[in-house]
Amino acid sequence: EVQLVESGGTLVQPGGSLRLSCTGSGFILSDRYLDWVRQTPGKGLKWVGRSRNRANSYSTEYAASVKGRFIISRDDSKNSLYLQMTSLKTEDTGVYYCVRVGDDGNWFDPWGQGTLVTVSS
Amino acid sequence: DIQMTQSPSSVSASVGDRVTITCRASQDIISWLAWYQQKPGKAPNLLIYAASTLQSGVPSRFSGSGSGTEFTLTISSLQPEDFATYYCQQAKTLPFTFGQGTKLE
Numbered sequence: 307e308v309q310l311v312e313s314g315g316t317l318v319q320p321g322g323s324l325r326l327s328c329t330g331s332g333f334i335l336s337d338r339y340l341d342w343v344r345q346t347p348g349k350g351l352k353w354v355g356r357s358r359n360r361a362n363s364y365s366t367e368y369a370a371s372v373k374g375r376f377i378i379s380r381d382d383s384k385n386s387l388y389l390q391m392t393s394l395k396t397e398d399t400g401v402y403y404c405v406r407v408g409d410d411g412n413w414f415d416p417w418g419q420g421t422l423v424t425v426s427s
Numbered sequence: 428d429i430q431m432t433q434s435p436s437s438v439s440a441s442v443g444d445r446v447t448i449t450c451r452a453s454q455d456i457i458s459w460l461a462w463y464q465q466k467p468g469k470a471p472n473l474l475i476y477a478a479s480t481l482q483s484g485v486p487s488r489f490s491g492s493g494s495g496t497e498f499t500l501t502i503s504s505l506q507p508e509d510f511a512t513y514y515c516q517q518a519k520t521l522p523f524t525f526g527q528g529t530k531l532e
Binding site for chain 1: 459461463469470471472473476477482514516518519521522523524525526527528
């Protein structure tokens with residue numbers, strides 16, 4: 307069964323840093339693009355960033371609102387994807403999902419269960 | 428960024444009803460559109476991709492249509508487990524963007 311499991315979400319103060327992890331199973335992570343998507347009650351679903359596969363040198367893309375503050379990385383030996391978040395803002399609050407990108411298009415399946423990040427003083 | 432607008436924002440329906448949800452893109456996305464279902468406390472689940480292709484395991488009462496800037500998701504005969512929130516997503520251009528959601532209640 308293809309599965310993604312996120313961890314690392316917690317309460318953090320504005321200006322702080324946090325690293326989220328996503329561990330995959332049931333498929334070869336290095337072969338696939340993996341993205342992060344955030345969900346907030348007020349603003350719905352928002353795409354955060356992308357890690358392309360090994361064949362594309364794990365190159366990354368970011369939403370404008372997080373570029374320069376967030377970094378996506380991988381560790382193949384741990385079947386893991388990471389989201390390093392710095393200079394956190396209250397508007398970064400939300401549930402962060404790790405998602406696998408489709409073979410034939412930029413749709414997302416499956417999604418992890420999500421991890422909640424709350425940025426508040 | 429491509430803006431995705433869903434209508435209606437919520438819809439009241441009954442078991443057995445036929446329901447249609449519309450998603451409009453601010454520019455031509457050809458057929459690069461996906462639909463997701465989300466139940467409370469759960470992650471979204473892919474229902475349809477490429478505008479009209481049913482994801483494996485999704486019941487055939489779900490169907491998608493459209494191209495260009497206007498798309499629809501239809502549930503032919505609502506079942507109790509279909510009461511959820513539905514989102515469209517454009518898959519053509521970074522940054523990928525989602526509609527605001529349609530709550531089926």
